[in-house]
Amino acid sequence: MKRLLVPRLVYGGLKSLVPGLSSHTGTGGTDRAAYCYSVWLRHVRMIQDSGCTLGRGRVVEVGPGDSLGVGLAALLSGADDYVALDAVAHAEVTRNLAVFDELLELFRGREPVPGGASFPNLKPEIQDLTFPSELLTEEGLQDSLGPERVAALRAAVSGLRLGRQRGPLRYVAPWMDGGFVEAGSADLVLTQAVMQYIEDLDEACALLARWLRPGGLVSHQIDLTSHDLARTWDGHWGYSRATWALIKGARPFFLSRHPLSRHLEAIRRSGLDIVRVLPVACPSKLPVRRLAHRFKSMTEEDRTTRAVYVLARKTPA
């Protein structure tokens, strides 16, 4: 039975080559308001604990998934506007409205960051799960949760359309070029479980850095595991290029398999200063002899890092 894993994965890849045969099953996180609230507040807490200041201007998210809930949480926290860019249009209006209404209740209650039993594996891991009231102050929240602002945001969610629309909420999927976000306009570019899919990291990181205003931040949580495409968490580094291409098929996005050091290198090359790196270490399960040729020279740190949080800043003016 175990031997069947690779043929099954290749079959999935081949199926994706045939239009109509592949089915969309969701991305698995942002369809729940509590998840979105937790992700947003975790990034906020990491920014705060790292001694950085989060501006109240524009938040850009790459790869929001099933809803725009993380960005809606940013807007309810006081961000002026939010731009979401995805490879695939997963999020639709009805779900976004439901997530928005639940988020509103969570913010009104100043609820603690969901973790523990509900989200035991959610990253970045933070020690303090209390509501970050030093950063999201009562004064600020009175404004961002005021009746007029909430009505305007709800109307923006109801009228959500794909493309270059105006207003506090923009959703572009698929996005083809970086022109959807003006250079130097973003206070924060955030990704959650997305950077592991980007093949050309140098190009992507340069683009993200270009969008930032001076002093702006990128906040990434990156999952470096095999995503069940192998029997061990690090088994994806054992496949040859040819087998990996067959497993990938024609899927619109797929794991790039870049390890930790490659991500950090691309962020540094983009000109940003890395402020914080929080790796999650895990013993490697794949013996060196089973690593694919291109991964044979991986460092011990790369081989034993299954996730990482990275915060980086554009030099202030």
Ligand SMILES: C[S@@+](CC[C@H](N)C(=O)[O-])C[C@H]1O[C@@H](n2cnc3c(N)ncnc32)[C@H](O)[C@@H]1O
């Ligand atoms: C594992 S899901 C994570 C979704 C969401 N951030 C969450 O935490 O649940 C990965 C997301 O990244 C998106 N994605 C993959 N490659 C992308 C790319 N090059 N540009 C934008 N989004 C991308 C996918 O469409 C999907 O929405």
